[in-house]
Amino acid sequence: MNQTITRVPVAHDSDLKARTGYAFKINDEEIALFKTSSGQVYALENRSPHPKGGVLSEGLVSGEYVYCPVYDWKISLLDGKVQAPDDGQVRAYKVEKVDDIIFIVL
Numbered sequence: 001m002n003q004t005i006t007r008v009p010v011a012h013d014s015d016l017k018a019r020t021g022y023a024f025k026i027n028d029e030e031i032a033l034f035k036t037s038s039g040q041v042y043a044l045e046n047r048s049p050h051p052k053g054g055v056l057s058e059g060l061v062s063g064e065y066v067y068c069p070v071y072d073w074k075i076s077l078l079d080g081k082v083q084a085p086d087d088g089q090v091r092a093y094k095v096e097k098v099d100d101i102i103f104i105v106l
Contacts, residue, residue, distance in 0.1 A: 005105060006106045007096060007104070007105055008104045008106060009101050009103050010024055010026075010031075010033060010043075010103065011033060011101075012101060012102070013035075013097055014100050016033070016035040016041065017035065018036060018037045018039070019036065019037060019062070020034070020035065020061065021033065021034050021056060021057035021058060021059060021061065021066065022034075022057060023046050023057035026106065029045070030045070030047065031043050031046055031093060032044050032046035032055075032056045032057035032066075033095075033102065033104075034057075034061050034077055037063075040064075040077075041095050041097065042077035042078070042092070043092070043094075043104050044066070044075070044077065044080050044090050044091065044092055044093070045080065045090040045092075047090065048068040048071060048075075048090070049073070049082060049089060049090050050068060050070070052071075053070070054073075055069065056068060056069075056075065056090070061077075064076060064077045064078055065077060071086075073086045073088070075090060077092075078092065093105065093106070
């Protein structure tokens, strides 16, 4: 079964500030884009896995983690996993950078 890979341009790397989240939609999916202090760019589903939710793009970025702004859950930017003692996961999206353009791979 062949699966089509779609690369969607979402931002210019030079426009992104480190340790800041950016929210946008692709189709019906709300995605949060994060740039770390080291310049890496990651993308996660833009909602906390906490049952009452939370908007991750508004969270604090520290190292390779984002902290849910409502419940302070520590979530890995690498794979979307919530760190212990909490439990859960959000979808992590593959990010590609070509020249100055950031793409989300769907």
